[in-house]
Amino acid sequence: MIDSHIHSDSRPYEDFEIMAAIFDCVITHAHDPLKMRSFDVLLDHFDRILEVEIEKAKKNGLKMYACIGIHPRAIPKNIDYDVLKSYFKKEGVIGVGEIGLEKCTKNEIEIFLNQVSIAKEMNLPVVIHTPRTNKEYVTREILENLETLSLSLEFKKKIVIEHVTKETIPILWDTDYNLGLTVQPQKLSSKDVFEIVSNYCEKRFLLNSDSSSAPSDIFSVPKTASKLKAKGISNSIIKAISHENTVRMFNLKI
Template sequence: MIDAHVHADTRPYEDFEKMAVAGIETAVTCAHDPLRMSVSDVVFDHWNRILNNDIKRAAENGLKLYAALGIHPRSISEDFERALEKLPSFLENDSVVAIGEIGLETASESEKNIFKEQLQLAETLKMKAIVHTPRSNKKEITWITTSIIEENIDPKMVVIDHVDCTIVNDVIDVGAMLGLTVQPKKMTPDEAVSILDEYGFNKFYLDSDMSSSPSDPLSVPKTVHRIKLAGFNEKDIRKVSNDNAAKFFEL
């Protein structure tokens, strides 16, 4: 199994062992806003921690951890231009498989401009992009997000994450990969099963988005268990729990 969106820097050492024991072999940890990113140096420290600390912590517990780096919409520093300038050099690390997590939180002009710049960078570098959708005003901001994606990058290079029943109809035909985030207060395993039952397994992968918010490091295997109980075949289960993410990120 692959958990395709985590925030490893906010989790204790023991969570990686729990994931490995439950059958998760690989995960992708994304840049986010663990601190107040007041200046770009804090952003750089965050990226360096992911690359130099969290990947090692996961490996010591039998979990292969890859990274996505970028400027989250909640981590825009006053001197964000420095972070944008140095981002390409961080992306050269062999463990980095995508730019992310990027996107919009409130759809301010600053957020939209920085989102566009990072999508254009992904397009230039032919890298995948992990795109955030927010909890608040989700439907409206997702519509703006998809419009920006379509104007700046081939949607096939993008995963739109945190998809739930409120926006799935709006993103199903965009052409992007879609992340089903199963997390307390976001979506239950049974809600994920309902989406897969209606829309099929080809366009989705599962992730936990485990962070400092209410989280479950085992949400992916628990969801796989619910999918099995619902009677779906092993091929489709493997698609959404492993193969789609592996193919998208070329793992």
């Protein structure tokens, strides 16, 4: 089982022991733990993930990969894209994320598209955040902006639009992107996931907890899996959303 989206730098040490006992691997993502007063503060955040967090996971026997990128709520001034690219090449980095849009300002859109373009050039998977507020509007904006990059079908399959809801799935269903199902207070419940996988083909869904400093449940992936099983969802569907789709999208060797 895999938790495809967490923020390990905001979790206690004890969670690493728990995750090691439950998961084949987890993927931690860069986010907005601080106001990024300068580009260097952002790099310190990346360094902490790549040096401290991955090491902490290793000590606990937990396999952890990282996605690195500029979150729309953590945009610094004077971004050096060459330095950013050098971070995308570092050991342990398997994708660009989480990036995306929050308020759809011109600056956010420019930085979002620049990062997707670099990911495309480097053939790296991309994890795209959608916000809690104005989710449907922002989801449409993300799709329209991605459209301007003329991405290949092959590359679109390396992109996941995160934190989808029953309202945004219909907007996204005709695209080729993967869709992240986040079971977390204020996002989806396991009942919502049950309704979603009962109505849509499971092949593009990635289950996760988005465990962070916001109210979260580190057990939400295994709890959702057992609740789906109790409601009669087949093992192959549960395995697809809680393991196989993530392995395929990120080309994980586990």
